[in-house]
Amino acid sequence: MKKLLFAFLFLSLSAYSFTLNNGAGAAFKKDVIKVNVAAHTCTNIGVTNSELLSIAEEAVNLFWNRVATSKLEMIGGSIVTVASDFQTGQVCTGSTSNCSPTPALVVSSDILISCNTNAANYSGSNEVLGVTVPNNISGAEIKGALVLVNDQAGNSFENKPHAAKVSIIAHEIGHALGLGHSPFREALMYAQFVEGRDRLARDDMNGITWLYPEEEPDLGICGSVDLDGHGQGSPLSMLSGLLIGFVLIVYGRKLLPRF
Amino acid sequence: MNARLFCTVIGLFFCTSLHAFVQGWSDFVMGAGNLTHQAGKYASDVGSVSYFEFRPLFTASYRYEYSPEFSFIPEVGITLPETSDDETSSTLYSFLNAPIAYHYGDWTFRFGPGFFFTRISGNGGTLRLQNGNTTDEFPVPNGSATTRNLTWNLGAQTNFDKDWSARFDVSILKLFDSEKRAMNHVLTLNYHFGSIL
Ligand SMILES: [Zn+2]
Numbered sequence: 001m002k003k004l005l006f007a008f009l010f011l012s013l014s015a016y017s018f019t020l021n022n023g024a025g026a027a028f029k030k031d032v033i034k035v036n037v038a039a040h041t042c043t044n045i046g047v048t049n050s051e052l053l054s055i056a057e058e059a060v061n062l063f064w065n066r067v068a069t070s071k072l073e074m075i076g077g078s079i080v081t082v083a084s085d086f087q088t089g090q091v092c093t094g095s096t097s098n099c100s101p102t103p104a105l106v107v108s109s110d111i112l113i114s115c116n117t118n119a120a121n122y123s124g125s126n127e128v129l130g131v132t133v134p135n136n137i138s139g140a141e142i143k144g145a146l147v148l149v150n151d152q153a154g155n156s157f158e159n160k161p162h163a164a165k166v167s168i169i170a171h172e173i174g175h176a177l178g179l180g181h182s183p184f185r186e187a188l189m190y191a192q193f194v195e196g197r198d199r200l201a202r203d204d205m206n207g208i209t210w211l212y213p214e215e216e217p218d219l220g221i222c223g224s225v226d227l228d229g230h231g232q233g234s235p236l237s238m239l240s241g242l243l244i245g246f247v248l249i250v251y252g253r254k255l256l257p258r259f
Numbered sequence: 260m261n262a263r264l265f266c267t268v269i270g271l272f273f274c275t276s277l278h279a280f281v282q283g284w285s286d287f288v289m290g291a292g293n294l295t296h297q298a299g300k301y302a303s304d305v306g307s308v309s310y311f312e313f314r315p316l317f318t319a320s321y322r323y324e325y326s327p328e329f330s331f332i333p334e335v336g337i338t339l340p341e342t343s344d345d346e347t348s349s350t351l352y353s354f355l356n357a358p359i360a361y362h363y364g365d366w367t368f369r370f371g372p373g374f375f376f377t378r379i380s381g382n383g384g385t386l387r388l389q390n391g392n393t394t395d396e397f398p399v400p401n402g403s404a405t406t407r408n409l410t411w412n413l414g415a416q417t418n419f420d421k422d423w424s425a426r427f428d429v430s431i432l433k434l435f436d437s438e439k440r441a442m443n444h445v446l447t448l449n450y451h452f453g454s455i456l
Binding site: 068122186 | 392
């Protein structure tokens with residue numbers, strides 16, 4: 001398992017393509033993924049928990065919910081009460097590239113965002129904005145992922161404008177979904193924060209499409225009855241179309257001259 | 260357009276296509292051109308988008324004639340595979356369209372549904388990239404994923420002479436989803452082996 005750090009500093013690299021954060025190519029398997037926010041009070045990030053939740057909602061709607069070739073659907077969740085370890089604990093032990101998740105910080109389902117003051121999570125640097133670990137992976141399925149926002153005094157997140165905070169949280173959510181870093185500067189998943197991001201780049205879209213590929217038509221639409229009651233289509237629609245088509249074939253030339 | 264109407268159109272379409280098919284084809288067309296994928300949708304640089312991108316595309320279609328004015332023109336198209344700079348991953352786009360066409364003078368207008376496929380393949384291995392204030396090995400995807408999108412397509416073709424035509428097509432993905440909705444566009448030069456009209 002890998003610990004993913006998002007930095008404010010600059011380092012140049014040549015161009016490759018999107019990467020993953022785990023060798024299994026793991027992704028969430030549920031239809032709708034929620035983003036929850038931990039209830040404890042954050043001291044140094046400059047936003048309240050409810051503001052952080054609305055930033056997360058903006059982040060999924062502005063970035064991750066916009067990929068036509070992906071089935072991914074994310075929503076804002078709720079503010080949840082969690083153990084104090086989430087505020088002060090270390091997300092994992094071992095090296096950054098080979099981290100063993102701390103059991104107390106394992107997220108049981110969906111994505112949890114929590115502010116956290118433990119310097120060890122950010123390699124001791126206030127330039128690291130946050131760290132994300134999908135710390136509940138079973139085979140190729142991510143069951144839960146933890147996003148920690150650097151809440152130490154003097155962190156680089158606090159004084160960022162609102163739009164920047166949205167793109168930073170969106171980047172962390174990208175890790176929670178299973179993506180690693182991208183070498184392309186225009187990509188949201190680029191390893192450094194860049195001012196002015198307002199949408200995904202092709203590399204981000206390719207990554208999320210690879211992890212969460214769309215397969216239309218959804219059987220719930222035309223072919224079958226949707227048991228959840230969420231379907232908008234009906235098998236009758238398809239049948240009525242076939243019936244009209246059949247009538248057109250048999251009687252078309254009489255009904256519609258020159259057709 | 261709601262989902263009920265959408266399903267009716269698909270059903271109707273299936274039958275009329277079958278009708279045209281049994282009548283036999285009157286033209287076979289090969290085309291070459293360019294596909295722009297999700298125009299204006301993603302960042303080509305931070306804070307900017309592009310509405311045109313270079314991507315070679317090849318198409319082939321048959322024309323089945325309903326009447327002097329209307330035809331059914333099923334078509335396949337495929338792009339050249341795009342490989343990332345280090346050849347660790349590649350992307351391939353293809354489509355199957357099934358438009359009804361209306362002929363007017365030297366012009367043909369077409370409308371109909373289709374499928375758009377995206378195939379993204381990775382060769383596995385790792386890449387060393389920045390992570391925080393150090394670097395780290397990140398896994399490259401191993402294997403491929405293929406997506407399938409329903410599309411609604413609208414196009415116009417102009418005929419230069421008996422054999423050659425040019426066409427511009429717009430293809431909408433996720434028509435009913437205001438956030439995911441995206442538009443591909445295609446420009447092709449076509450050679451007609453049969454009767455252009
Ligand atoms: Zn990152």
